[in-house]
Amino acid sequence: MKIGREEEMMSLEENKGLMSSQENKELSKKEAKELKKEQKRLEKAEKKQNKTKMEPAKKKKIIRRSILGGVAGVIILFILISSISAANAKPIVYTAQVTRGDIEQTLSTSGTVTAGEVKTYFAPVSVKIGKVGVTAGETVSKGEAVITYEEAALADEKKTAELKLKANDGNLNNYMQKNNESLGDLGEARVNLEVLEQQITDIDNYIKELQRKVDDKKAALAYEGSLLQISIIDWSDKMDSDEYENLQKLAELNRYEQTNNAEIRAWQDEISKYTEMLNNCKEYKAEMKSQKSSSENTKLTAGGKDEVEANAEMQNISMQRTLDSIIEVEGGVLAEFSGVVTEMNVVEGETPVVGSTLFKLESTEDVKVTIPVTKYDLEKLSIGQKAVVTIAGNKYDGEVSKIDKMATKNQSGAAVVNADIKILNPDESIFLGVEAKIAIHTAKAQQVLLAPGNAVNTDVEGEFVYVIENGLVIRKAVQTGISSGMNVEITEGLAEGDEIVTETTPGMTEGMAVTAIPEQ
Structure with a gap:
């Protein structure tokens, strides 16, 4: 009997211990209430056993049931607490x-190595090619002769150009000597006619303004006289009054002013003076027109002066350009910078047409990498940003030198903006057309x-x-x-x-x- 009571008390203490654990603190109110009910039931069973005397067999049966019930309750509580604890576990x-x-913010991408300076050389003269120094794909140094012309053919072309230039200058000088006198008269007439046109316009406008003043003044006096006549009529029934006499005097004075007004006379005198001046200008203008026509008719050609001068000047320019080109290539067509000859379009012994393509040179000193930039990276990019360029395992210093102002479509159809990364320290290990990796230091x-x-x-x-x-x-x-x-x-x-x-x-x-x- 004692043993059963102790075991039941132990179950009660275990339940209480469970209730005091951290997990029981997280139980809901409803679950806590259920636990309390179970505790009260066990406490009532204990009190009942203490008060009631039972038969040994019955007592054993009750004790056995109590022990089993307590154990089952503990198990149920443990399962319930474990479930509740798992349900209320904090996420990690x-x-x-x-x-x-x-x-440091870095934009990593890749692009193609290209020349920052590319020049296509065209044939300046139609002279036989003497020697072609390199083929496509080979490098040349700045100042090196890529193509040379046959010396004798080039010398003949130079002499012909010099003679044509001299003959053209002689023809123009002869024409100018015959036209000096006519040019003087023509120049004078043109200048004077331009001035006379403006003077005639100004004088005519001034005369019109003076006449407007005269007309306005006369109209004002006439209107004033009309008002006075109306007033006289209004006072005609009081002819003996002072007012009537005053109106008569004013009307008389108005009539005098209409024919003898000082301002009107002054303006009219000025009109006469400027009208005479206008007539003189028109006469002088007629003389200048006659002089202009006469000087134009006495020129050596019937009005072809401008055409002759223009043709002579164009011929001079053309001949001088040809002569300068010949002189320039006397030592051959020289590379203006070090680079790779990517195209060669002539062979030795050929006579190219003026303006045809000789060869194409791409610089190895001015080298860049062109990269596509998406709209997401465009705002990070700016001119002058430093970059690291990797070409075939070699690293070079770079700088953002250009950002296009328009987008293009890439192979995927996305809009991209091309930007150039200038390589600051190029060397002979750089190959044009290969892929390069770029790391741009956009911000720090x-x-x-x-x-x-x-x-x-x-x-x-x-x-x-x-x-x-x-x-x-x-x-x-x-x-x-x-x-x-x-x-x-x-x-x-x-x-x-x-x-x-x-x-x-x-x-x-x-x-x-x-x-x-x-x-x-």
């Missing part, structure tokens, strides 16, 4: 701290707040991170700056040491209790 999240340090910041790039999220409201505070998930809006491969600069929203979630889960919400585990 991985975190990192906001740190302070340096960050020192001692700024840094966070892992995968911790920053974006939605319609902007950028944000999840911060762990007192075991709870807190959403914080942030502003970011530049980013590297791993980290991103935080310019606003976080402080150094903040613990942030590096990997979010679909069910993560603000206010959620979690278990934070720092990333290794």
Whole structure:
């Protein structure tokens, strides 16, 4: 009997111990209530056994049932607590701290090595080719003769050009001597006619303005006289009044002014003077027109002066250009810079047509890499940014030298903008047309707040991170700056040491209790 009671008491104590554990603290009110009911039932059974005397067999049976019931209750409670604990377990999240340090943003891409300077050489003269020094694909140095002309043929062409230039100059000088006198008269007439045209226009406008003043003044006096006559009629029944006499005097004075007004007379005198001046200008203009016509008719040609001068000048330009070109290639067609001859279009003994293509030279001193830039990287790029160019395992210093102002379509149909990376230290190991890897240093910041790039999220409201505070998930809006491969600069929203979630889960919400585990 004692043993059964002790065992039942032990079950009761175990239940109480379970209730005091950390897991029982997380039970809901309903579950706690069920546990309390079970405890009260056991306590009542114990009291009943103490008060009632039973037969030994019956007591054993009751004790056995109590022990079995207690054990079953413990098992049930254990299962219930385990289920509730599993259901209320905190989700695990991985975190990192906001740190302070340096960050550099790099844009990595690839492109094709091309010459920054390309020149196509055209035949300046139609002279027989003497020697072709290189073939397509070979390199030449600056100042090296790529093509030479046959010396005798080039000398003949030079002499012909000199004679043509001299003959053209002689013809023009002869024409100018015969026309000197006519040119003097013609120049005088042209200048005077231009001045006379303006003078005639100005005088005519001034006369019209004076006449307008005379007409306006006469009209004003006539209107004033009409008003006076109306007033006289109104006072005609009071002819003896002072007012009537005054009106009569004013009317008389008005009539005098209409025919003898000083301003009108002055304007009319001025009109007469400027009318005479206008007539003189018109007569002089007629004389200048006659002189102009006469000087034009006395020229050696019937009005072909401008054409002759233009033709003579064009011939001079053409002959001088031919002569200069001949002189320039007397030592051969020279490479203006060191590079690769990528096209050769003539052979020895050929006489090329003037303007036809001789060869194409692409520089190995001015070298660039052209890269396609997407709209996502375009805002990071600017002229002058430094870059590292890798060609066939060799690294070179580079610089962004050009960004196109229009987009093109790449092979995938996406819009890209081409940019040029100038190689600052090219050498003989560079090959045109090969692929090069580019790493552009687009931005750099020192001692700024840094966070892992995968911790920053974006939605319609902007950028944000999840911060762990007192075991709870807190959403914080942030502003970011530049980013590297791993980290991103935080310019606003976080402080150094903040613990942030590096990997979010679909069910993560603000206010959620979690278990934070720092990333290794």
